[in-house]
Amino acid sequence: MPELPEVETIRGQLQAQLPGTEIVDAWTFGTEKFFQAPQAIGHRITGVRRRGKYLILDLDDVEELIIHLGMTGQLSIQPTSTGDHGTDFGSTRRPPHRRAEWLLGDGRVLEFTDIRRFGRVAVVDRGEHSSLPTLASLGPEPFDETFTAEHLRRAVNSSLQPIKTQLMSQRVVAGLGNIYVDEALWLAGVHPKAKRITKAQASALHDAIRSVLDKGIRNGGTTLRDYRDVSGGSGSNQLQLSCYGRAGLPCMRCGHTIRKTTIAGRTTSFCPLCQRR
DNA sequence: CGATTTCCCTGGCCGC
DNA sequence: TGCGGCCAGGGAAATC
Secondary structure, three states, X not given: XXXXXXXXXXXXXXXXXXXXXXXXXXXXXXXOOOOOHHHHOOOEEEXXXXXXXXXXXXXXXXXXXXXXXXXXXXXXXXXXHHOOOOOOHHHOXXXXXXEEEEEEOOOOEEEEEEOOOOOEEEEEEOOOOOOXXXXXXXXXXXXXXXXXXXXXHHHHHOOOOOHHHHHHOOOOOOOOOXXXXXHHHHHHOOOOOOOOOOHHHXXXXXXXXXXXHHHXXXXXXXXXXXXXXXXXXXXXHHHHOOOOOOOOOXXXXXXXXXXXXXXXOEEEEEOOXXXXX
């Protein structure tokens, strides 16, 4: 369940290791979500950016290799010296959930493993995101100056959908998923089914969103089950969660029992006392 | 066009 | 021990 903090952690590690290297070969699992991986062959990686939960590897500043990790996607970089790969890259035996690999000019291999195949790989002209509708209509980055409390209030109040549904849509603000939405709403004291928020609530929620994401990044992400960084390491933010996954347990602020409900098809935890409608 | 629903996937876990 | 059933959930497509 990589959300913004997990993807940002990975982005930083890739940015430290990839720029300047050329992609000289590629392999793909072959199904629709991954088959574009070889289109990156022949390009040099010039930088690694992130938009929401999407990783964007700039290719010669004219194309982009876009990787979404979905629910269980993991990236790793292996040196050739491990002997992991044979001399014939194309016919190397691979683990069962490997979805794509990119052979780099210096012999290293960028590997994409994704058990449940909710991830996705795309190669597009720079900035051409129409084939990825969510990316194309993504809201502002939460740490960008264009993401303000007023933007948040206006966007939320312009729709009749519950606030959690809106925050999950990626259109109001980019990068939040189930974990950090529950954390932010709890921290701000806003009910997940609220349909209108006051200026004071918008301000509190704006700050809470930045706060929980910043904390997540500083903790190297939340590892509940599958998430690992590029080195295979776990994050530690799962030890710092205040609300997500705590249904039935006492609220860490007021002691009332955290309740569980379903919103937009997603399990939602909240404190009925701290987060009133 | 916006809102709602369904589907994609597999491993882990629970109860019998 | 084995197995059916359920759950996790981001995003895209289909439907309303």
